[in-house]
Amino acid sequence: MSTDLLLVLALLLGCVGLFIWGRPRMDVVALLVIAALPLTGVLNMQEALAGFSDPNVILIAALFVVGEGLVRTGVSYRLGDWLLKRAGNSETRLLVLLMLSVAALGSVMSSTGVVAIFIPVVLGISVRLGVQPGRLMMPLAFAGLISGMLTLVATPPNLLVDSALRREGHAGLGFFSFTPLGAIILALGIGYMLLARRWLAKTGVKNAARSGPGMGTRRRMRDFVSAYELAGREHRLRLRTDSPLVGVKLRELTLRRDYQANVVAIERRGRFSDEVLPPNAGIELRAGDVLLIDLASEAAGTTGREGRADVLCAEKGLEALPLPEGYFSDQSRAIGMAEVLLPPGSRLVGKSVLGVGFRRKHGLNVIGRRRDREPVVGGSTELLEERLRVGDTLLVIGPWKAIRQLQPQIEDFVVLTLPAEVDEVAPALSREPYALLSLGLMIVLMVTGIVPNVVAALAACFVMGAFRCIDLAAAYRAIHWQSLVLIAGMIPFAMALERTGGVDLAVNGLLGIAGNAAPRVLLGGLFGLTMVTGLFISNTATAVLMAPIAVSLAERMGLSPLPFAMTVALAASTAFITPVSSPVNMLVLGPGQYRFTDFVKTGLPFALLVMLLCVVLIPLLFPL
Template sequence: MNPQLLWVLLLLAATVSLFILNRPRMDVVALLVLVALPLSGVLSVAESLAGFADPSVVLIAALFVIGEGLVRTGVAFRIGEWLTLKAANDETRLLVLLMLAVASLGSVMSSTGVVAIFIPVVLNVAARMQVAPARLMMPLSFAGLISGMLTLVATPPNVVVHSELVREGGAGFGFFSFTPIGLVILAMGVAYMLLARRWLGRAEEEPGNAAQRRSLSDLIRDYRLAGRERRLRIRADSRLVGLSLGEVQLRSQRGTNVVAIERQARLRAKILSPSANLLLQAGDVLLVDLFAPGSDLLALYHEYGLEPLSLQGDYFSERAHEVGMAEVTLPPESALLGKSVLELGFRSQYGLNVVGLRRNREALVEGLLDAKLKVGDTLLVVGTWKAIRQLQGQGRDFLVLSLPAEVDEAAPAASQAPHALLSLGVMVLLMVSGVVPNVLAALIGCLLMGAFRCIDMDSAYRAIHWQSLVLIVGMLPFALALQKTGGIALAVQGLVALLGGAGPYAVLACLFLLTALIGLFISNTATAVLMAPVAIATAKALGASPYPFAMIVALAASAAFMTPISSPVNTLVLGPGHYRFGDFVRVGVPFTVLVMIVSVLLVPWLLPLH
């Protein structure tokens, strides 16, 4: 063993140890590696920084943006709503549909993001069906992990392994190369969780001590809004048709506040902000808040030509993905102190309506419109999530105290959902056809998302998980350093000497097991970076095709089922599912063994060894 190889191995061991300790952060450790390798003379500066120009890094960044576009347009959330509708109070059907939906969506966007979207959906469904969340949260995380085995772009390790094949002169994997194996593992995962859920239903649900974010239902209760909401359609013979909302003056004359307006578009109802100059049309549906207690509703309907419609839930909660709330308080130097709610001008300036006022922790209902504001008063404003987000930091006369938990589910570009699906379809079509390289197909998808206003530049940059990209860039030089110093050759010699006589199937099983075990301690992306060169070199030493060996590493990198810390997906459900560490070990280890057996048998059949 030469001194340079010894140094690289010591640096690798130190890096893995720091990853396990998570001190400092993994991306910081990766940057330290980028500095240490060229300073020691193992690599040149250009070789160390080559990862920043790697197509796989750009592709992964672009896929983060595509996934954010699906979230912002509400595509992901609508799948959750569909799941709730189709489950129909049947736990078995819910579990099957949940895993299929999560795996399908996770095959084209970040599995971590998909699981984060579905957690509140599953909690709500579980509460309605009176099912322990523990019986659903682990199936949710397992489906998120399995989604990484369905397509080339489903998870960064797949892209990393594909890029390593290309660097070695191969053609790489196709978009659907993983799909046959992934579908088998998904079917096995669904069947397994239908049996394993009985082990999860008894998981202790200990109350958490951490403060929970307030939800819309909390705000509705605290400000006593329930029962004040109405949903009114403007009839064709209504005198409101053709008038602007400012001309109608429903708020000042009838104590009726228009919170939002539903207007039917070509494909779906569109939510409009109630600006004063908005012209009303026949068929518009007004979402209104009744300030004045004891209002003569029949007279209101008759006078303005309005038709009442049914409502679901409390205070427009069925529109929570488009219409939201925020609490606002007035600081001592605010120019709004002493003014009434009517005098504030929130609708004209910010597109929001003030519907609630709390003073000394008590909600003020009667006389709300005329109450003079004091220091310490808290106002509740209602409007579109876009307007609420823009409210933050816009004025010195008020402070936005908090946003409810539902802001994470909001879809600020909901009307662009068809265009988001079109952009996604174009990207997938380009990748499948091979007309352009995958990285260009993903960038074209991003540009289409931006052109259709599914996502803006600020949201696109925020969507990219820079820590993951820096981690990949920092770990890529290790593969080159091990290759230059003879480390990969040494590892392959040891593996072939140990298992070469047992046949390629035993080598594949050993590679899967080794990759899965390393993935318990460091990220699956870093594991793929380290193991892909070893797998390909091992295939060459055995005189076999590199594709089944590379595929095994990619599948094993996604098989992070064994502990709650082996993947961010598992960590996300740990709290909501009230799991302990041993729950994942008890359920995850047997399933990992099953996945290994299936992978070792199927991969050589689909991708011949010779």
């Protein structure tokens, strides 16, 4: 083993260790790889940066934009509405249609985004049918993972495996190369979940009751107030003419610091009718304005909430007004509420609500938080200054437009639940036909091969932009830059392993273990190695490392590399075993109220079934 290979392997093990540890972020680790590889002397700087010029990096970025266009024009939400209508009152029909819908949509856009979109839909249907969310959330996640096995563009590992084949001079994969086998796996997954749903974690009567006031109805704003134990915190206070707050801008107020009071909205008498204003920092208060105040629970040893309200009124020249029952529903055209889940990778994790300037950035107030399904009750310190964790659910209040603007930001937020009042204010999205036209154009161009895949995806982006399905700012926000940097950073790693003999070492190891066994045994070993590797590092990094090994193994055996490459791609998507194997699993962990062992006992048997199915069918569909 050469010194160069030892250096590269040490660097690889260091990266794997950092991936498992989770610090620093994966994209930062990839950048460290780019900086370190030229120092080993194995690659020069131009070769270390070659990943950024790979067409698949641009293709994946374009696919993020196409997916965002489908979200912004309502295509994905329309599919959820269709699912709700077709499911009726049958849980079985719901499960089948849910998995088919998620797999179909996930075959042309990010599976993480699709699952994030469907979580609120599934929660709403669960309440209506009286079904525990845990019976549906894992089928949702499994369908998202299986969607990566349906088309070439469904997930980055497929594109990276295709790139590895073409780089070695072999024929690449077609748009529908994965579809026959993926469709069989999807059918197997649906059948398996129809049986396995009875094993899944049950929420229990207590937690089910928390999901709404009576099963079969959608939650309304008043139900959020009850679930987060906010009753008694809301106050309507009018500025008298002698109030010292008259003429003061909202940013200059110290109500939060002095009274643990947040201004949620401002009622102001207009020329023709009253209007409700969001609490923008630049608003100057006027006499007669009515402040809707959220008065947080008192800290231990301080004046009670009602006492602080009286002190606030006395010191600031305010007059308490009654808060009618159903106030929030009455004001729902201006004031919205939503439950927001923090997914893995959210930039809010490890920071406080105040620390990230949540109200300033998003125009929304955080008035409640739940952790481990329990509401966090306390003063503003507990609510706004405590560091947030993955899986925390925030209750936000503010303009519906601001809430809608959170929905595309699925890397930071999953808008978990919208109240029933949203139906009265949801805007009509008129660009849906053009988004579908763009998607159809991309698929036709990719299937026919008239232009390279990256050109087809860029053409779809341009068409969406021309028809105003998405603007430039939203397009840049839609791209998951962390994933792109990770891919670009790991591609030269594969090059370094090939140049130093690391790939040959892995191939010799597999051949040494398998000996003269049948090719299917080699496929099974390759599948198992890829699947196990994917338990510790991302499926994208797994595919980058394993694809060259698969191609080299096939060439050494004198066999077609296509079935070996397909094995790696499918194994990289077989991330059913643990909740940390994929962001998709992490998203449903909280809403489904699962434990770690729920994924193991449900996912491991299915992963083994998928492995057996692939070992049997891949040589039949792609001859060795």
